[in-house]
Amino acid sequence: MAGDNGVPMPAAQMQIDSVGLSFGGVRALSGISFNVYPGTIQAIIGPNGAGKTSLLNCISGLYKPQQGQIRFEGRNLIGLAPHEIARLGVARSFQNIELFRHMTVVENLMLGRHVHMRGGVISGGLYWGAGKREEIVHREFVEQVIDLLEIQDIRKKTVGSLSYGLQKRVELGRALAMDPRLLLLDEPMAGMNSEEKEDMARFILDISEEQRTTIVLIEHDMGVVMDISDNVAVLEFGQLIAYGTPDEVKAHPDVIAAYLGHQHAAH
Amino acid sequence: MQSGTFHSSYSSDMGLRPYWPMRLRIILVIVIMLVFPWFAGRYWLNLANTIGIAAISAIGLNILVGYTGQISIGQGGFMAVGAYTSGLLAANAGLPMWVSVPIACVVTAVVGALFGMPSVRLKGLYLAIATLAAQEIIIWVLTHGKILGIGESLSLPPETSNLFGLSLAGSTDFNFYWLIMGCLVLTVIFVSNLFRSRAGRAMVAIRDQDIAAQVIGVDLFRYKLLAFATSSFFAGLAGALTAHYRGIISWERFTIETSILVLAMIIIGGLGSVSGAIYGATFMTLLPALLSNVSRAASGVFPSFSSYLPYIQQGAFGLAIVLFLIFEPEGIVKMWRNVKDYFRLWPFSY
Numbered sequence: 001m002a003g004d005n006g007v008p009m010p011a012a013q014m015q016i017d018s019v020g021l022s023f024g025g026v027r028a029l030s031g032i033s034f035n036v037y038p039g040t041i042q043a044i045i046g047p048n049g050a051g052k053t054s055l056l057n058c059i060s061g062l063y064k065p066q067q068g069q070i071r072f073e074g075r076n077l078i079g080l081a082p083h084e085i086a087r088l089g090v091a092r093s094f095q096n097i098e099l100f101r102h103m104t105v106v107e108n109l110m111l112g113r114h115v116h117m118r119g120g121v122i123s124g125g126l127y128w129g130a131g132k133r134e135e136i137v138h139r140e141f142v143e144q145v146i147d148l149l150e151i152q153d154i155r156k157k158t159v160g161s162l163s164y165g166l167q168k169r170v171e172l173g174r175a176l177a178m179d180p181r182l183l184l185l186d187e188p189m190a191g192m193n194s195e196e197k198e199d200m201a202r203f204i205l206d207i208s209e210e211q212r213t214t215i216v217l218i219e220h221d222m223g224v225v226m227d228i229s230d231n232v233a234v235l236e237f238g239q240l241i242a243y244g245t246p247d248e249v250k251a252h253p254d255v256i257a258a259y260l261g262h263q264h265a266a267h
Numbered sequence: 268m269q270s271g272t273f274h275s276s277y278s279s280d281m282g283l284r285p286y287w288p289m290r291l292r293i294i295l296v297i298v299i300m301l302v303f304p305w306f307a308g309r310y311w312l313n314l315a316n317t318i319g320i321a322a323i324s325a326i327g328l329n330i331l332v333g334y335t336g337q338i339s340i341g342q343g344g345f346m347a348v349g350a351y352t353s354g355l356l357a358a359n360a361g362l363p364m365w366v367s368v369p370i371a372c373v374v375t376a377v378v379g380a381l382f383g384m385p386s387v388r389l390k391g392l393y394l395a396i397a398t399l400a401a402q403e404i405i406i407w408v409l410t411h412g413k414i415l416g417i418g419e420s421l422s423l424p425p426e427t428s429n430l431f432g433l434s435l436a437g438s439t440d441f442n443f444y445w446l447i448m449g450c451l452v453l454t455v456i457f458v459s460n461l462f463r464s465r466a467g468r469a470m471v472a473i474r475d476q477d478i479a480a481q482v483i484g485v486d487l488f489r490y491k492l493l494a495f496a497t498s499s500f501f502a503g504l505a506g507a508l509t510a511h512y513r514g515i516i517s518w519e520r521f522t523i524e525t526s527i528l529v530l531a532m533i534i535i536g537g538l539g540s541v542s543g544a545i546y547g548a549t550f551m552t553l554l555p556a557l558l559s560n561v562s563r564a565a566s567g568v569f570p571s572f573s574s575y576l577p578y579i580q581q582g583a584f585g586l587a588i589v590l591f592l593i594f595e596p597e598g599i600v601k602m603w604r605n606v607k608d609y610f611r612l613w614p615f616s617y
Binding site for chain 2: 062103
């Protein structure tokens, strides 16, 4: 981490500040605070039910936390509708693939361009002049994403007919088509074989390095997490139990306890 | 064959009909449409016009139900709004139809958007009931509409049926054929374009996965209302054309039975497809006509057949819907696609 060796800490791109969320009597998140720095890959790990996806849902506006603030580039996201948060440059993928199944790959990615386009019902229906040019300009952008993710051969296929691994990749593509400043990935490698995982890790690193997109990543595969992330936040029972570089987190006694049980931690 | 077609620009790749068999078919359809009225009698012209109006209404409903996934059984009511707006403007203010019909479409779009408001909170069956309320409210206003000056029925002065001074009265069926088919072609082009561009894609996204749609930046409320408004716009067009074509309108033409009939058209034709709506409208209009022709032919052998005709027609509707739901839930458009797929590989299909 930058602060350690005297280099000034960069300003946080997103500040999660004592976020608390409960459903009725169940507390899903309590007092979560950490910063996400621009251009980094921030992993969130933790056992099942720790509140990782709930935290992501708070960031993208699907859940409204009762306490705390989430400031993205200085703006509090809490209280904004999901589509308004998307417009600020936050994109995400889902744990269970949430693609538009009856549309083609290109159409799914074109939907990722929605926030950058302006055409309405009338300009779309006429499909003439500026309305048509806009579609073509954004199609060119979508083709760049298709090239990056190496899905040229399936661009006209209906998404519902694709394999699981490809669907995951298309979902990443749809988020990328938004040209986001913050990319939230909820278990992008779940259920993949090791080859598919390698591909996905490569794409995530490409995105991080070439486009300097900040990435927040939930993942269960510890090998991947420790390899590619800059910072790791560990959640357990809705609380942040550790935060730091992969090496710091790996050595943290609470993390070892959470993953391996208390006896191991004592040794 | 579709293979061997290489597009060298995104514009041609994104075309509506990118392959030559598609272009050939559409040219054929246009030629038939142009030649048909010169040979058809009044009976067939009347059927064609009825199909044309029904198709416009069905395409409109498909925007809402098939593409956006918001179930509506208020289409008949919205058609009534269009018919009466245009009719009252013609009868009371003497406006020609090229003025009153566009006004009617816009008014219906606004009314549709208003009744679409519950869609923000309601989905599926609950929304269907809310649109049923819209249907009943509109018909109630029309039957109790003394304030609007509506009696049991409303006659439109024939001289208002003119396009920029060109009168459509006289051989009404023939003249209206061109107007209705013109409107239908424009509707088809507009809606096909809509669903290959941003706003239409957003509507389909809402149907497929509304949470994901929100997260990529689609404002659900806005696009659901837009879908209601656009859908109602075409319902209004269909209603207004009905009013001028028939010259006399009454609320009985726009009851819940009409709403369900239009819904049946898009289910049988194919949800979420422009051509499906046209196939469905054709099928549902020709079916009763065919049955009454059969009954007339059979009246020599079975004299009592014609007295049962209304029941047989009703039963045939129900049977058609049930059979389609069992054997081809994706509708006529899927059957047609199967035929095309067969011939795509012909003569090597197996």
